[in-house]
Amino acid sequence: MRKYGGLGTLGPMIDAVKIPMSMLPEDGRFGCGPSKIRHKQVKALTEAGYNLLGTSHRQAPVKHVVASIREGLADYFSIPEGWQVALGNGGASAFWEMACASLISRRAAFGVYGSFSGKFAASAAKAPFLEEPVVYKAEYGSCAIPQYTDDVDAYCWAQNETSTGVMAPVQRVPGSVEQGALTLIDATSGAGGLPIDISQTDAYYFSPQKVFGSDGGLWFAILSPDAVKRAEDVEKSAELEGARRWVPPFLSLTQALANSRKDQTLNTPAIGTLVLMDEQVRWLNEHGGLNWAQARCAKSANILYTWAEKSDYAAPFVTDASLRSNVVVTIDLDDSIKASAVVSALRDNGIVDTSGYRKLGRNQLRIGVFPSVKPSDVEALTYCIDYVVEHLQ
Numbered sequence: 531m532r533k534y535g536g537l538g539t540l541g542p543m544i545d546a547v548k549i550p551m552s553m554l555p556e557d558g559r560f561g562c563g564p565s566k567i568r569h570k571q572v573k574a575l576t577e578a579g580y581n582l583l584g585t586s587h588r589q590a591p592v593k594h595v596v597a598s599i600r601e602g603l604a605d606y607f608s609i610p611e612g613w614q615v616a617l618g619n620g621g622a623s624a625f626w627e628m629a630c631a632s633l634i635s636r637r638a639a640f641g642v643y644g645s646f647s648g649k650f651a652a653s654a655a656k657a658p659f660l661e662e663p664v665v666y667k668a669e670y671g672s673c674a675i676p677q678y679t680d681d682v683d684a685y686c687w688a689q690n691e692t693s694t695g696v697m698a699p700v701q702r703v704p705g706s707v708e709q710g711a712l713t714l715i716d717a718t719s720g721a722g723g724l725p726i727d728i729s730q731t732d733a734y735y736f737s738p739q740k741v742f743g744s745d746g747g748l749w750f751a752i753l754s755p756d757a758v759k760r761a762e763d764v765e766k767s768a769e770l771e772g773a774r775r776w777v778p779p780f781l782s783l784t785q786a787l788a789n790s791r792k793d794q795t796l797n798t799p800a801i802g803t804l805v806l807m808d809e810q811v812r813w814l815n816e817h818g819g820l821n822w823a824q825a826r827c828a829k830s831a832n833i834l835y836t837w838a839e840k841s842d843y844a845a846p847f848v849t850d851a852s853l854r855s856n857v858v859v860t861i862d863l864d865d866s867i868k869a870s871a872v873v874s875a876l877r878d879n880g881i882v883d884t885s886g887y888r889k890l891g892r893n894q895l896r897i898g899v900f901p902s903v904k905p906s907d908v909e910a911l912t913y914c915i916d917y918v919v920e921h922l923q
Contacts, residue, residue: 690720
């Protein structure tokens with residue numbers, strides 16, 4: 531039986547697969563979040579960040595970092611005049627609850643085609659002051675964009691479903707503007723690596739631990755003037771005597787905006803996360819901005835999809851090529867090859883975080899190809915997978 535240090539006997543013995551050093555990628559981190567953090571980011575944390583850690587986030591030195599991030603994101607996404615960059619604590623999961631509290635007036639329509647797009651819809655369904663949401667659902671591996679629906683005031687879907695590797699188009703639902711409905715886009719794993727016209731959204735929100743190579747715990751959102759006004763109107767109505775809606779300070783988008791305009795957050799943030807984020811935004815803008823990043827991600831994704839299509843034991847999970855993500859690549863393996871064994875062997879050789887999404891339950895690899903990941907490392911990964919499969923068999 532095979533022994534794992536201190537954990538006892540976990541299964542039948544298999545000979546460890548030793549991948550030749552010459553085949554290994556330069557960096558073996560392929561996680562879909564937390565994602566690879568570049569060495570220069572860590573250096574910024576130990577140098578520029580050294581004097582900031584353990585200091586007040588409401589004083590100039592830290593506020594300058596927040597201002598740099600907000601300005602950098604505005605440039606990176608070429609945001610239209612009047613749109614604002616806001617941030618707060620809690621990650622995108624917190625922003626779902628904030629949107630329920632501050633952005634959906636009465637009823638929303640959702641596109642659900644994976645775990646994360648489903649979670650936002652579930653939050654809206656549980657909110658006691660909102661009506662039952664309208665849900666347009668598709669099988670995992672496919673996509674569902676909400677259609678025009680009477681009596682809704684927000685349309686919500688994910689640009690990139692992290693659990694399945696589906697990339698959805700982002701364009702306002704026809705008739706939604708005349709209807710006065712907002713478009714709320716969860717861009718957590720897609721923002722910064724996929725093309726986007728911000729004018730097609732009212733709230734384009736994401737966490738920093740994907741494309742932006744930082745740690746979790748924060749949310750960022752690019753908000754339209756209509757989204758700002760909606761939040762103001764909703765929160766004013768919540769203050770009326772007898773109103774059913776409760777908007778606690780932590781979920782108040784108006785409070786988050788008021789603090790963001792001062793280059794701070796309502797609650798104390800992790801300073802290290804801000805420093806890492808600032809360095810990454812600078813790096814992306816210096817290399818050519820969004821166009822450069824999306825081209826780099828697309829190149830890496832194409833390496834994996836092409837390899838899988840040519841393989842006799844692997845295939846892209848998303849069958850419609852137009853829906854295949856360029857930042858999160860999901861690859862199904864033949865049932866005769868256990869993905870868990872492949873993932874374990876890769877990890878033994880320093881190649882980490884290639885497991886499929888746990889709740890999806892497929893015999894699958896899931897590989898993050900965010901801008902920090904070099905396309906040459908992605909190509910090396912395909913050789914390593916082939917090597918592992920050959921030697922496991």
